[in-house]
Amino acid sequence: MxxxxxxxxxxxxxxxxxxxxxxxxxxxxxxxxxxxxxxxxxxxxxxxxxxxxxxxxxxxxxxxxxxxxxxxxxxxxxxxxxxxxxxxxxxWAENLLRDCERDGTAIISVNENGISGELSRQDLVAQVANLAAHFRRVGVRPGDRIAAVLPNIAPAIVSVLAAASVGAVWSCCAPDFGLKGLTDRFTQIEPTILIGVDGYQFNGKRIDRIDLLAGLREQLPSVRHTILVRNLDDTVAVPDGVTDYADLVVGDAQPNYEQVPFDHxxxxxxxxxxxxxxxxxxxxxxxxxxxxxxxxxxxxxxxxxxxxxxxxxxxxxxxxxxxxxxxxxxxxxxxxxxxxxxxxxxxxxxxxxxxxxxxxxxxxxxxxxxxxxxxxxxxxxxxxxxxxxxxxxxxxxxxxxxxxxxxxxxxxxxxxxxxxxxxxxxxxxxxxxxxxxxxxxxxxxxxxxxxxxxxxxxxxxxxxxxxxxxxxxxxxxxxxxxxxxxxxxxxxxxxxxxxxxxxxxxxxxxxxxxxxxxxSDSTINRGGVRMGSADIYQAVETLPEIAESLVIGAELPDGGYHMPLFVVLRPEYTLDEALLDKIRTTIRTQVSPRHVPDEVIDVPAVPVTRTGKRLEIPVKKLIQGIAPQVAISRATVADPDALDWYIGYAERFHRADVGHAADGSA
Structure with missing residues (x-):
């Protein structure tokens, strides 16, 4: 012991x-x-x-x-x-690839159907060199941003290594993100290159992402060049104005690693x-x-x-x-x-x-x-x-x-x-x-x-x-x-x-x-993928039925995770199955399937501080079982009566002994 x-x-x-x-x-x-x-x-x-x-x-x-x-x-x-x-x-890329001259496998790619491919160490170096050479040909310079929407596949690794090889700055999101979640991130960084995927498979279902790539191109005026990775179907047509990734990783380019400052x-x-x-x-x-x-x-x-x-x-x-x-x-x-x-x-x-x-x-x-x-x-x-x-x-x-x-x-x-x-x-x-x-x-x-x-x-x-x-x-x-x-x-x-x-x-x-x-803060952290409450608020509160909302992600003592979404409805609406489905679909498509809440609850009000900040952390503490007098000072609450509903909810929650987390996948 x-x-x-x-x-x-x-x-x-x-x-x-x-x-x-x-x-x-x-x-x-x-x-x-x-x-x-x-x-x-x-x-x-x-x-x-x-x-x-x-x-x-x-x-x-x-x-x-x-x-x-x-x-x-x-x-x-x-x-x-x-x-x-x-x-x-x-x-960074040069140091990661230093050992790739020897024989052996660098990457084994697996999907739901089994092995989808293997990449030798020498082939990895070659593909990175050729893609990096292409980046340079289309004008990528050190400090330029390369944005990618790719699943966990070998081309994602090749692409990040190639981006680093030229001193470009890499930024990647998963293809299950909605268009708004992607544009909220990528518009900030103004990428010059966009890499997308035709789709991915999840739980036996093939999910097409060609339309997402098209929508993202429209939302990112800084993008000068777009590349498509054909992950689901290597015969799918490459859209006009888009280059096929497979054509860019072949050739005789030699490794060329831009030497950058330590803090580049x-x-x-x-x-x-x-x-x-x-x-x-x-x-x-x-x-x-x-x-x-x-x-x-x-x-x-x-x-x-x-x-x-x-x-x-x-x-x-x-x-x-x-x-x-x-x-x-x-x-x-x-x-x-x-x-x-x-x-x-x-x-x-x-x-x-x-x-x-x-x-x-x-x-x-x-x-x-x-x-x-x-x-x-x-x-x-x-x-x-x-x-x-x-x-x-x-x-x-x-x-x-x-x-x-x-x-x-x-x-x-x-x-x-x-x-x-x-x-x-x-x-x-x-x-x-x-x-x-x-x-x-x-x-x-x-x-x-x-x-x-x-x-x-x-x-x-x-x-x-x-x-x-x-x-x-x-x-x-x-x-x-x-x-x-x-x-x-x-x-x-x-x-x-x-x-x-x-x-x-x-x-x-x-x-x-x-x-x-x-x-100890209000971060939504489901399965290691963090998401801010603001992302969810931005999606949910665009719905005409929703006046206000509050989302909580609470780690529980038994290792579970509970993520409720509390909504204040406008007077003419009720939280029926149709609205529940609409809320879940909105979060799934605009934010992330992983962050669909465990339950959606109609509440009388959202508690806020006197300066108007939502009381996410105190409500999270209540759900985690912390006593109300410890979780929150009522003097800081604009409307203390609004907090009483959540105290009662937390008591009912613990009495019901719920909280075994869904994994958030969908």
Whole structure:
């Protein structure tokens, strides 16, 4: 048992620890840098106390390819605004593709019908080189934006690598987004290139997206060139004015990697957009590269013989982390389809068929498999599986145990917590520590994670706000169209100036293990894909029947997730089945199928503050079981009577013992 009294489910053998890449790095530090550490805790403490020494060691140990090597590591530790490796020039794609001259498979593409293709390492390099050459021919220059609407398929990986090769800035959304959700994101960044897909298959249904691409072209006047990936049917006609992707990845172009500054923008991911449009979060070539090397090699223990399958939509930052695994030389497995196609444990079937060594998925999926009684280890040969990553939400204790009972007794299960904001983890797995029920093993190297109470003081063994007290290389370099940095400052540093507040409740135990209790803000985070309430409000409140609305995404103690939508109707309407269907269809088509609410409820009013802000966080706390007197100060409410309805709803909700989450897929 740990100090928190949690059950040990698995522990690495001494041989496995010694052979791990983290142990190899630790021995190298001692021999080459005279940094003596005895265990993970001492290594982590050195990594956060000597940021310059740690991050320069990552650069040197992994032999980062750079046309201009660094002369300085960190010129300014101030957050926001920390400056990393200011004189270095490199390219993220060049470093990811460095190992592709050797024989072997780079990408295995899987869909609901089985293998749809394989790409060798040499072919991957060639396709990236040819597509990058095309980008240059049509005038793409460093800093230009390339927007894509693609599922998790090999062309998406080829395209992001090609974009990075020319120094362009990548931005991708999943094809199940509605037109408005896409235009809300892409109009902000004014892309010059648009890459779309003819469609995708989900749960046996073929979904055409040609019309979506046409609509998006009309909404994006900045686009000069459009490319179509034929994913469903390679005989479908390519629309006028659109180029066939298949024609662009063949040829004799040679690799050519634009050398850019360390902090040159690599890609734009999107915040949840709890107020206004989603924020464009911009990450850098160098920051993402160093985090990818550290996380994949040292924390996940990956190398060239590994096969990595992460079941992720391209709308989820975990897809970007899948691509980053290529930095270790690992083979990637992409999957385009329903996570539960034909059977709930379909993802485990993929793991068995392709001898996956590392499997990443959402906690909600594992919980679903447990609840319906699957036993993948009895059904499939999972002997190749060495590690698993559960992410997106906290994993219930029973599901931790289910993995070791029903999947395999010998696997390193890590529950990681990070996010879109840094495209890596803050806390999670390491190959030295035992796995305990409900715990994340500890902080990531180089991440000064702490739990703070309301007074801004570090606490141990009690729930507090998760903060990051020192800069990380993959913190955003800026938000798009945030010239004065105001929105960036507001997003992370308004509560504790100079210290990153992430918005999670966390307990850090005395031995370094961590327990995450869910979001402390109002972000809708279903299955790891974040969506702001503003996106849903913008869609729902355009309906003539709806006067006001309030949407909540609440993580529940049993690992479930409950997402109700409360609506105030205009006087002449009632919430009948026709209107319910209209609301759900509007959200499904204009926002995302994943974010269709669990229930839609007619309410008398939406509670707001005296300044008119919807009381999302207090209502979320009520649903999570927090007492009303703790969840909200009635003095801050414009109409306290409006809050009473929600207090009653929360009481009824808990009495009914509901809250087992739908996975949001549709």
């Amino acid at each position: 740990s100090e928190a009294g949690r059950e040990v489910l698995w522990a690495p053998s001494a041989e496995r620890i010694s052979a791990s890449r983290l142990a190899q790095y630790q021995r190298w530090l001692a021999a080459e840098k005279q940094v003596e550490t005895t265990d993970f805790d001492s290594l982590w403490r050195w990594s956060v106390h000597d940021l310059d020494g740690f991050w320069s060691s990552i650069w040197e140990y992994f032999d980062v390819i750079a046309s201009a090597p660094p002369t300085t590591v960190l010129t300014d530790r101030t957050m926001p605004g920390a400056q990393w490796f200011p004189n270095a020039r490199l390219n 923008p690599l890609w734009i991911l999107y915040s949840s957009g709890t107020t206004g449009l989603p924020k464009g979060i911009v990450h850098s070539h160098g920051g993402i590269l160093l985090e990818a090397l550290k996380a994949n090699a040292l924390h996940y223990d990956l190398g060239p013989t590994d096969r990595v399958f992460i079941a992720a939509s391209t709308a989820w930052v975990v897809w970007n982390m899948l691509v980053d695994a290529m930095a270790t030389g690992a083979t990637l497995i992409t999957y385009d389809g329903s996570p539960t196609y034909a059977r709930p444990d379909h993802q485990f079937r993929i793991c068995a068929e392709h001898r996956v060594t590392r499997f990443g998925t959402g906690a909600a999926y594992l919980t679903l498999c447990e609840r319906v009684g699957t036993r993948p280890g009895d059904e499939f040969d999972l002997s190749a599986l060495r590690s698993m990553m559960s992410t997106g939400s906290p994993l219930p204790d029973s599901t931790w145990r289910w993995v070791y009972d029903a999947v395999t007794g010998d696997v390193h299960l890590g529950s990681d917590s990070g996010g879109t904001d840094v495209a890596t983890g803050f806390i999670g797995a390491n190959p030295f520590a035992p796995v305990r029920t409900g715990e994340l093993q500890g902080p990531y190297l180089g991440v000064d994670v702490q739990s703070w109470n309301e007074a801004g003081q570090p606490v141990t063994g009690e729930v507090g706000e998760m903060v990051i007290a020192a800069p990380m290389p993959s913190m955003p370099i800026y938000f798009w169209n945030d010239d004065d940095g105001h929105r960036y400052q507001e997003a992370y540093f308004d509560v504790y100036p100079g210290v990153w507040r992430h918005g999670d409740w966390i307990t850090i135990e005395a031995d370094g293990a961590c327990v995450v209790h869910g979001r």
